[in-house]
Amino acid sequence: MSKTFDVCIRGDGVVGRTLALLLARERLRVALVSQPQPAEEELPSADVRAYALNSASRKVLEALRVWPDAPFATPVREMQVWGDDGGQIDFTADSVAQDALAWIVDVPALEQQLIQAVRYQPQIELVTAPAKAALTVICEGKKSTSRDEFGVQWTVKTYAQKAIAARLDANLPHQGIARQWFVNGDIVALLPLGGDDGRAVALVWSASLKHAEALEHMPPEQFCAALQAICGPEAGQLILTSDRATWPLALSNADRWTGNGWALAGDAAHTVHPLSGQGLNLGLADAACLAGVLAQREYWRALGDEKLLRRYERARKADVAAMGAVTDGLYGLFAQSDERWQALRNWGMKGFARSSLLKRWVTGQAAGL
Ligand SMILES: Cc1cc2nc3c(=O)[nH]c(=O)nc-3n(C[C@H](O)[C@H](O)[C@H](O)COP(=O)(O)OP(=O)(O)OC[C@H]3O[C@@H](n4cnc5c(N)ncnc54)[C@H](O)[C@@H]3O)c2cc1C
Numbered sequence: 001m002s003k004t005f006d007v008c009i010r011g012d013g014v015v016g017r018t019l020a021l022l023l024a025r026e027r028l029r030v031a032l033v034s035q036p037q038p039a040e041e042e043l044p045s046a047d048v049r050a051y052a053l054n055s056a057s058r059k060v061l062e063a064l065r066v067w068p069d070a071p072f073a074t075p076v077r078e079m080q081v082w083g084d085d086g087g088q089i090d091f092t093a094d095s096v097a098q099d100a101l102a103w104i105v106d107v108p109a110l111e112q113q114l115i116q117a118v119r120y121q122p123q124i125e126l127v128t129a130p131a132k133a134a135l136t137v138i139c140e141g142k143k144s145t146s147r148d149e150f151g152v153q154w155t156v157k158t159y160a161q162k163a164i165a166a167r168l169d170a171n172l173p174h175q176g177i178a179r180q181w182f183v184n185g186d187i188v189a190l191l192p193l194g195g196d197d198g199r200a201v202a203l204v205w206s207a208s209l210k211h212a213e214a215l216e217h218m219p220p221e222q223f224c225a226a227l228q229a230i231c232g233p234e235a236g237q238l239i240l241t242s243d244r245a246t247w248p249l250a251l252s253n254a255d256r257w258t259g260n261g262w263a264l265a266g267d268a269a270h271t272v273h274p275l276s277g278q279g280l281n282l283g284l285a286d287a288a289c290l291a292g293v294l295a296q297r298e299y300w301r302a303l304g305d306e307k308l309l310r311r312y313e314r315a316r317k318a319d320v321a322a323m324g325a326v327t328d329g330l331y332g333l334f335a336q337s338d339e340r341w342q343a344l345r346n347w348g349m350k351g352f353a354r355s356s357l358l359k360r361w362v363t364g365q366a367a368g369l
Pocket residue numbers: 010011012013014015016033034035049050051052053139140141142143144145146163164165204247265266267268274276277278279280281282283
């Protein structure tokens with residue numbers, strides 16, 4: 001006879017594993033479905049990305065004891081953003097009375113912490129096929145195949161951009177500064193790695209499809225020269241230390257996140273442009289919210305009760321829609337090549353930089369306060 005669980009989580013990415021750990025803490029029996037591992041020789045190389053995680057995400061991961069050690073979670077003390085015609089904005093952790101605006105977390109280090117924690121949690125069973133449960137949560141990422149099973153409509157607005165991620169070393173310490181440039185429609189971010197005294201940075205370069213294709217395949221010296229031409233001397237002399245990996249970019253949304261006996265979370269429910277580094281922050285907030293709603297349910301409500309699950313959907317959807325609109329608006333504003341748009345956005349940046357109240361509010365929002 002097949003075993004029955006309280007919750008079956010389909011997808012063992014960061015969101016799926018985090019949710020499994022949160023639910024196990026509430027003494028729920030969880031089946032965590034993973035895809036079969038590819039053969040050793042076909043394993044993908046380690047993820048070169050690093051995630052900017054805010055203080056809300058940090059709290060969730062710390063409570064589960066899976067927050068990576070100091071060198072793998074570098075505090076961002078300051079963020080500098082440049083427009084394409086002299087516009088510039090600085091955000092500092094001091095301005096919102098915090099130690100850090102965000103932490104740049106090494107992806108493989110975070111994944112390892114989660115894998116270990118799940119392995120030692122007896123309430124979680126790793127399975128290779130969906131198991132019978134009162135509630136099924138889909139955390140399969142943006143390419144989820146299970147969404148269709150539940151009749152979910154998935155709307156995608158594809159951006160004419162790809163993100164290139166890579167690691168680089170600089171000849172200057174980064175001093176905990178994250179830097180971002182908006183140039184001719186491209187968006188370049190250099191995120192500090194290796195702790196407070198580090199010199200390594202994680203690059204996320206969002207470029208038009210044609211430009212991204214060229215950047216991905218050009219020799220490393222030429223790639224670094226192209227990058228340096230955008231970054232100038234601010235981050236020091238940069239040397240490529242990893243492969244380059246690319247991701248297609250899109251704003252996507254599921255029309256429904258919940259139904260009788262099922263829910264969606266993380267990228268399976270929504271994706272945003274990575275220019276604001278918020279996709280996983282949103283997914284972790286989904287996991288925390290869903291776990292909270294289930295823990296606080298009335299004693300007579302079943303875990304898969306549609307009305308109960310709607311509380312989670314209502315609590316999260318507006319937040320996610322707002323972040324989607326902000327990133328989409330910024331992308332659209334900087335994608336315009338017309339000089340009048342260029343003047344307008346740089347004028348807007350300068351005005352924003354002078355408005356300390358507005359700046360403090362935006363800084364607090366981005367920091368997840
Ligand atoms: C270039 C780039 C930079 C980014 N930077 C940031 C950042 O700085 N900060 C931030 O917050 N976010 C960032 N993001 C977003 C972040 O990567 C995603 O939001 C996050 O990875 C989503 O996690 P997830 O667990 O929901 O989905 P995924 O990471 O996609 O995980 C889904 C998991 O489900 C498994 N799976 C899929 N189908 C099945 C199935 N049928 N059965 C079982 N398992 C299945 C997959 O193998 C995978 O393990 C960035 C994204 C990109 C592209």
